[in-house]
Amino acid sequence: MKNETNPRTVTAYAAERPNAPLARTTVRRRAVGERDIVIDVRFTGICHTDLHQVAEDWGTGTFPMVPGHEIAGVVSEVGPGVTRWQVADRVGVGCFVDSCRTCDNCRAGLQQYCTGEVGTVWTYNSTGRDGLTTYGGYSTELVVDEAYALRIPDALPLDAAAPLLCAGVTVYSPLAHWGAGPGRKVAVIGLGGLGHLAVKLAHALGAEVTVLSQSLRKREDGLRLGADDYRATSDPATFTELAGRFDLILNTVSADLDLTAYLDLLRVDGTLVQLGAPEKPVRVNAGALLSGRRSLSGSQIGGLPETQEMLDFCGEHGIAAEIELVGAEGINEAFRRLAEGDVRYRFVIDASTI
Missing domain, CATH: 3.90.180.10 (Medium-chain alcohol dehydrogenases, catalytic domain)
Incomplete structure (x- = not known):
């Protein structure tokens, strides 16, 4: 030395x-x-x-x-x-x-x-x-x-x-903090640099994992990486069929999304965690939070x-x-x-x- x-x-x-x-x-x-x-x-x-x-x-x-x-x-x-x-x-x-x-x-x-x-x-x-x-x-x-x-x-x-x-710790931290594991249903918005690791980690932690992506283009990858389900958010039926389903949603994308629609996919006391950094301020309908004692949060690495x-x-x-x-x-x-x-x-x- x-x-x-x-x-x-x-x-x-x-x-x-x-x-x-x-x-x-x-x-x-x-x-x-x-x-x-x-x-x-x-x-x-x-x-x-x-x-x-x-x-x-x-x-x-x-x-x-x-x-x-x-x-x-x-x-x-x-x-x-x-x-x-x-x-x-x-x-x-x-x-x-x-x-x-x-x-x-x-x-x-x-x-x-x-x-x-x-x-x-x-x-x-x-x-x-x-x-x-x-x-x-x-x-x-x-x-x-x-x-x-x-x-x-x-x-x-x-x-x-x-x-x-x-990327790994960015998704691991909220999964650990909000208790992803057996008996918990987790959704991952986006299958990219963050999202693909979120799927792998949530699956390894024992959670049931669903990918929410704009299209089904990466569906085969998502299932291979550990997702149990893969849904297209461009299909309005996705939001109807999955309403009130998830304990935790990780938003790994930086696109300007209608988070109110995603909050409605949470169970009572469910949490949506924002990981991406959209260019525009995030706006939500307060009713989506009030109606299920839901939470909108964020997490940094x-x-x-x-x-x-x-x-x-x-x-x-x-x-x-x-x-x-x-x-x-x-x-x-x-x-x-x-x-x-x-x-x-x-x-x-x-x-x-x-």
């Missing part, structure tokens, strides 16, 4: 300005601190969030921007005070790399909801407590505090495990303990993402295809090509 006194330069793919194509460049990682580890990035998932951040859809970004928060790799170096990791350990990093660590949410393992002065430090397009811009996983190496890395079980291939660090729990669960049940592996030269094409919904079901970058 060793501790460097100077920052390290790594190769990465970055957007130099909003909406610019990503291109090969170099960025400066911080020096390896007392409790830092260096991760040799092997694979990084391409998340829809990456498209939004590069396009500044969610606010002003910091450029050059290196996206990527679904990172799987191997520890290549550890700081002198590191106790959790050794060189060659298989690790992952998700959507954040630091938080205040002292607020009520951080102490509860909900670092994604940090309310401290530091706040949640996102893996990229954020500012660390050292004042430096964070750069994501579209790069060859990552330097991160040991507490914010997660162990990837040996049973999971690193490439297919990468999307679990965001998961904290460190829950993400590790999810990874361990996936390792035990052989659950990983369905992926299309791309080289660095294919990142921009993958962005284009993802924007058009042309992927089954998650793009992953082979970082060795960076």
Whole structure:
């Protein structure tokens, strides 16, 4: 082990300005601190969030921007005070790399909801407590505090495990929080990057799973992944026949849907959880909530303990993402295809090509 006194330069793919194509460049990682580890990035998932951040859809970004928060790799170096990791350990990093660590949410393992002065430090397009811009996983190496890395079980291939660090925990968290399991009926709106993992996880948890998709185009996939039923929302009969059926509905899409119609599919005390981020404000008819003591909620990724729990669960049940592996030269094409919904079901970058 060793501790460097100077920052390290790594190769990465970055957007130099909003909406610019990503291109090969170099960025400066911080020096390896007392409790830092260096991760040799092997694979990084391409998340829809990456498209939004590069396009500044969610606010002003910091450029050059290196996206990527679904990172799987191997520890290549550890700081002198590191106790959790050794060189060659298989690790992952998700959507954040630091938080205040002292607020009520951080102490509860909900670092994604940090309310401290530091706040949640996102893996990229954020500012660390050292004042430096964070750069994501579209790069060859990552330097991160040991507490914010997660162990990837040996049973999971690193490439297919990468999307679990965001997409996987995004759907696992509400499934766990709202008690998906035997005797519970769960519906998943959309069979995409999030939805296909929601189906796999809900099925493994023992719930009865129904996919609600605009068409039946992916029905065969849905049933193969573990769905018990697959219904087209373009068919009005779907909403009539399934009224009052579900305990939990996960909305994994960002489209502007009539959520009132979906709330009517819930049983008394059922919950619809919004996971996608629609461009327009969500509106519902209050009657759909009042008539069945139903709830409309939201959920954002998961904290460190829950993400590790999810990874361990996936390792035990052989659950990983369905992926299309791309080289660095294919990142921009993958962005284009993802924007058009042309992927089954998650793009992953082979970082060795960076």
